[in-house]
Amino acid sequence: MNFKITSAIASGASQSDSSDNQASTASKPSIGANADGVLTPDEYTTKEDTKERDFQEPCCYKFQWSSLWRRAEVNPINGKSFTFPLFRVWDPYSTAFWLATLGFFVAFLSWFTFSPLMPEAVKADLNLTQDQVINSNLASLGGTATVRLIAGPACDRFGPRKVLATLLILGAIPSGLAALVTNISGLETVRFFISILGGAFVPTQAYTTTFFDKSIVGTANAFSGGWGNLGGGVTVAAMIGLYDRYTKAGYSSHLSWRLCLLSIPVPCLCLVAVTVLLLGRDHPAGKWSARHQFSSTAMTLAQRDESALDADASDKRVASLDSAQSEPLTCATLLKILADLRVWMCASCYLLTFGLETAMDAALPGLMNTLFASKTFTVVDAAYAASTYGLLNLFARPLGGIVSDLLYARFGLRAKVYWLLATTLSQGIAVLGLGIYINHSDASIGGVIGFIVLIAITGFAANGACYSVYGHLRPKNIGAVAGIVGAGGNFGGLLYTLIFKYQPGRRLSPSPVDPHGYNSLGTKFWIAGVVNAVSVLPFLFVGLGDAV
Secondary structure, X not given: OOOOOHHHHHHHHHHHHOOOHHHHHOOOEOOOOOOOOOOOHHHEOOOOOOOOOOOOOHHHOOOOHHHHOOOOOEOOOOOOEOOOOOOOOOOHHHHHHHHHHHHHHHHHHHHOOHHHHHHHHHHHHOOOOHHHHHHHHHHHHHOHHHHHHHXXXXXXXXXXXXXXXHHHHHHHHHHHHHHHOOOHHHHHHHHHHHHHHHHHHHHHHHHHHHHEOOOOHHHHHHHHHHHHHOHHHHHXXXXXXXXXXXXXXXXXXXXXXXXXXXXOHHHHHHHHXXXXXXXXXXEOOEOHHHOOHHHHHHHHHHOOOHHHHHHOOOOOOOOOOOOOOOOOOOHHHHHHHHOOHHHHHHHHHHHHHHHHHHXXXXXXXXXXXXXXXXXXXXXXXXXXXXXXXXXXXXXXXXHHHHHHHHHHHHHOHHHHHHHHHHHHHHHHHHHHHHHHXXXXXXXXXXXXXXXXXXXXXXXXXXXXXXXXXXXXXXXXXXXXXXXXXXXXXXXXXXXXXHHHHHOOOOEEOOOOOOOOOEEOXXXXXXXXXXXXXXXXXXXHHOOOOOOO
């Protein structure tokens, strides 16, 4: 159902032309929606009824717990929601959020299916060396950056809903073919094409940014990104559990891991893609082609009687005329985006945080197994312990977005940026600490997991903060900006994976010759921490330009 704003705006405009100015100023549109999330003339109320909510400045919108289950409070200027109706799933804004999140979740669940199966099943079945395992991990990141760069402009042109569904369907094809792999060449090829699914980040973020106003978009994007990325943690438990069930049922290891790939990723990807196409909508206005009607709405509101607005200035907050809608990318616009240091700040922070996450997801199971392998701590136990990292997406990314929006409401956009830089820097310090702890102490399981939790909370919070910031920069090309930021994350994954590959480290137990033993397994982590911390410092001095 499209938003019926035309008659509402026409009604308000005709009243402003009336000779009865008092009637005109008493009939301004309130920020609200009916049960279907549709703006209608019935929502126009008197000035007295709307004194505290009429034209409310988005950055000053106060969060209320009841907004989580009440109908969306809609900004009539751009059609976006001021609130986050998380539990009102039939609301168009909540539906868009859940479809974006679900699409991102199954994309990451399928993208990382090989990681938990690699140490015990795939590596042995295909007779892989450790270098070949690392090369296959690199292949699993190789296609994502390109896909994200393409997906961004595609979102601006066709809408994020269609792009998200397309990526899920395309990713299902190599996910199914993965069961036919018999050698390292086939494995690297399949994992390269499965990395298409990593591009789902871009339409997910563009989808939620399309439906939520800048006062709440940090929270919406962070929840969508965090809970969606949780798929990378859930896949560990899901794939290991299913693999164990197949082997206990009498299937060989050779067949069991292949059945796992056919049982979970392919059906999930196809089902969610169809759901997004059938139940989703492109834009608050309905179809993607109808998105520009909100631009005319903003112009109408901006041309209202200025004297009436001035008269109300003492007891009303005037809404930001944030009416920008996505536009197809042109060469001139692309050059402006590429020359924008603010965009590179977000891309670099995402490179340093999400890039580390992808490398850590692959490295942590092996690290835990190497450090603590024993009769009571098996490969499966190591994988479950390592999954702690990915599962913290459940709250850490949303936390980053929530704090970002709270800071924005109190101090403005600059506070969002400082929060982003502070969390990114804190992750670097935490990774540096993990490396030193492993190399220079008798590391315990609890100690290592403690550092993992600290790295996850700071890094994932930085991800949530990044989702909150980049939407302010170039709202007419939010898809292209999201693509650049997302591609930065994948380049970061390649960077950190290469660091981990060429600084693998080793551990020698104490002996009569060397009573203290030797451990350099933490070297790759402290190097990564130094790279992280040093790289973020120059962006403390980047200006915000026209961003608000």
